[in-house]
Amino acid sequence: MPKVNVYNILGEQVEEIELKDDxxxxxxxEHVLYEVVKNQLANKRQGTQSAKTRAEVRGxxxxxxRQKGTGRARxxxxxxxxxxxxGVAFAPKPRDYSYKVPKKVKRLAMKSALSxxxxxxxxxVLDELSLEEPKTKEMAKILANIKAGKKxxxxxxxxxxxxxxxxxxxxxxxxxxxxTLNVYDILNFDSFIITKDAVRKVEEVYA
Numbered sequence: 125m126p127k128v129n130v131y132n133i134l135g136e137q138v139e140e141i142e143l144k145d146d147x148x149x150x151x152x153x154e155h156v157l158y159e160v161v162k163n164q165l166a167n168k169r170q171g172t173q174s175a176k177t178r179a180e181v182r183g184x185x186x187x188x189x190r191q192k193g194t195g196r197a198r199x200x201x202x203x204x205x206x207x208x209x210x211g212v213a214f215a216p217k218p219r220d221y222s223y224k225v226p227k228k229v230k231r232l233a234m235k236s237a238l239s240x241x242x243x244x245x246x247x248x249v250l251d252e253l254s255l256e257e258p259k260t261k262e263m264a265k266i267l268a269n270i271k272a273g274k275k276x277x278x279x280x281x282x283x284x285x286x287x288x289x290x291x292x293x294x295x296x297x298x299x300x301x302x303x304t305l306n307v308y309d310i311l312n313f314d315s316f317i318i319t320k321d322a323v324r325k326v327e328e329v330y331a
Contacts, residue, residue: 125149126242130249130320135269138251141320143242144327152236152243157307160225160233164308169221178203178211230307234330237310248272248317253280258289267297273314279305281322302326 125142126149132138184203191198205213241247248270255262275296291297300309302325
């Protein structure tokens with residue numbers, strides 16, 4: 125079982141805990157991570173892009189000049205794609221980019237992402253994280269104490285508005301709950317900061 129240190133908000137080590145092997149100690153499957161991240165990004169796409177084809181552009185109904193005898197290349201419409209103001213060849217149209225990935229693949233990707241953070245020593249476990257009132261300055265001080273990276277993901281077991289409000293104005297810091305945790309966010313941030321209670325909840329959810 126992988127072991128990690130547990131710190132308090134002052135950055136002092138208070139204990140050491142063991143993480144479950146089948147969640148935080150699996151072999152990292154890079155292909156599965158790629159597939160799930162690609163799926164997440166595809167599902168986020170709006171798919172609202174649109175351009176007009178030559179059939180939809182206004183005008184161009186009359187042949188610009190006769191077929192033969194002018195010395196110029198034959199043309200059938202001034203709205204063909206190679207004309208200025210013409211339609212777009214193979215114009216993009218609104219479409220749905222989303223697709224589904226099997227649940228087993230998603231679970232394996234999540235375990236691989238969590239294991240990669242342990243493997244790369246990018247996980248920081250806190251004994252608890254709470255503030256009496258929303259204070260961005262205090263939150264920034266906590267992140268400095270625990271030596272968080274430039275991009276930090278903070279994972280909690282339940283919503284705490286004081287923490288959320290304190291962190292939301294700090295660049296490249298994001299708060300996530302265990303039930304909203306996703307593979308892309310885990311991989312996208314340098315530091316994976318998680319409370320001890322959230323660790324146990326993750327182990328319970330993905331057991």
